[in-house]
Amino acid sequence: MDDRLDALLDQSGPPVARRTPQLARTLVQLVDETERARPARKAHSMRRRAAISLAAVTGVLALGTAATAGGLLDLAPQPSSGQWDGEPGVKTASVLLSNGAPCVATYAIAPDLARGFTAHITARDWDETMDAAQHFLASLDMSTIDADAAFAKYETARRKSLRSDWYQALPPEERGPDGSTADERRVEAVGAELYARVQANLRSKGLDPSALSMTISNRCNFGDDR
Amino acid sequence: MTAEHRARAALRAFSADLLRYFERRVPSQEDAADLLSETMLQVWRRYEACPSEAEDQRRWLYQVAANVLSNHRRASRRRSALVTKLRSVIQTDTEADATESVAVRELVESLPADQRELIRLVHWDGLSLADAAAVLGINASTARSRYAAARGKLRQVLYEHAD
Numbered sequence: 001m002d003d004r005l006d007a008l009l010d011q012s013g014p015p016v017a018r019r020t021p022q023l024a025r026t027l028v029q030l031v032d033e034t035e036r037a038r039p040a041r042k043a044h045s046m047r048r049r050a051a052i053s054l055a056a057v058t059g060v061l062a063l064g065t066a067a068t069a070g071g072l073l074d075l076a077p078q079p080s081s082g083q084w085d086g087e088p089g090v091k092t093a094s095v096l097l098s099n100g101a102p103c104v105a106t107y108a109i110a111p112d113l114a115r116g117f118t119a120h121i122t123a124r125d126w127d128e129t130m131d132a133a134q135h136f137l138a139s140l141d142m143s144t145i146d147a148d149a150a151f152a153k154y155e156t157a158r159r160k161s162l163r164s165d166w167y168q169a170l171p172p173e174e175r176g177p178d179g180s181t182a183d184e185r186r187v188e189a190v191g192a193e194l195y196a197r198v199q200a201n202l203r204s205k206g207l208d209p210s211a212l213s214m215t216i217s218n219r220c221n222f223g224d225d226r
Numbered sequence: 227m228t229a230e231h232r233a234r235a236a237l238r239a240f241s242a243d244l245l246r247y248f249e250r251r252v253p254s255q256e257d258a259a260d261l262l263s264e265t266m267l268q269v270w271r272r273y274e275a276c277p278s279e280a281e282d283q284r285r286w287l288y289q290v291a292a293n294v295l296s297n298h299r300r301a302s303r304r305r306s307a308l309v310t311k312l313r314s315v316i317q318t319d320t321e322a323d324a325t326e327s328v329a330v331r332e333l334v335e336s337l338p339a340d341q342r343e344l345i346r347l348v349h350w351d352g353l354s355l356a357d358a359a360a361v362l363g364i365n366a367s368t369a370r371s372r373y374a375a376a377r378g379k380l381r382q383v384l385y386e387h388a389d
Contacts, residue, residue, distance in 0.1 A: 013350035
């Protein structure tokens with residue numbers, strides 16, 4: 001009976017599309033298309049470092065998120081223009097670059113679905129966390145973020161990360177050239193501050209902020225001010 | 227092989243399996259195409275984490291797919307022209323469905339949710355019981371007992387039916 005049961009169960013799946021050459025080609029094209037659609041990265045090692053640096057910065061900022069408002073901030077909500085505008089959990093802001101030009105950047109939170117399965121985060125947790133984060137962001141006034149202060153914190157944490165044991169332990173090929181410009185980091189710094197505020201808000205509600213990630217997108221010309 | 231190469235190879239190797247995973251879990255095949263696309267985007271966001279061994283890659287991809295599915299009603303998906311094409315390809319050419327398969331499927335669907343998904347992962351997707359446990363985020367012994375219980379119920383109904 002068990003062999004028969006196995007066979008019956010194996011065959012009980014709902015019908016699926018025939019695996020045709022056309023379908024195979026379309027799937028390969030989709031793999032390639034989604035690869036091209038991923039966020040642009042200059043170099044793996046630089047990105048890895050930036051990601052860890054961002055984590056370090058958000059850790060620092062999470063300790064004191066009552067950032068001072070005003071100052072040299074040139075950051076204001078933008079009229080809808082980007083592809084994600086209007087979606088919950090998305091904030092758009094204008095960050096003043098070193099050449100005086102504004103950079104419109106989009107900061108979006110999303111469930112971190114590819115973080116690897118974490119048994120302690122359930123679908124309900126994700127829903128609740130996303131709801132809370134979206135609610136928080138909907139009421140957040142971006143002009144309360146001091147871009148200069150955020151950048152200063154970000155740079156301090158970044159320098160600390162570059163001197164850290166984990167970074168020094170990386171093989172040279174993993175370190176790579178530092179490809180980020182100060183202006184790029186300025187835009188990232190605003191994201192780090194925003195992310196830190198989201199994290200702090202979620203923690204205050206007993207929610208796990210690691211269920212979410214933040215992506216930053218922009219079409220700005222950062223030049224070369226390394 | 228770089229992480230990018232690994233991720234690309236893994237997606238190419240298992241994209242048809244992932245598509246089948248979604249086809250069998252969402253009401254419309256068009257939604258399956260969207261969810262597959264979303265899964266690939268999620269993988270590219272974290273391609274550095276792609277394991278090097280094929281079996282580990284498969285389990286990892288199913289974990290991502292399971293997360294995407296559970297997030298289905300929230301996911302904001304942008305449908306590209308290629309996804310639209312995939313939706314039309316899988317919509318127009320579907321396998322036949324045998325009467326016996328439909329009857330057994332109805333039995334599977336009548337199982338409690340925690341047992342049902344185990345049966346699906348093992349018998350519809352071909353995962354090992356250990357990999358299915360990992361995808362569901364439960365330990366192997368729990369998976370074994372749930373799987374045995376599910377089989378016991380199915381066997382009982384099928385025996386009764388046979389008698």
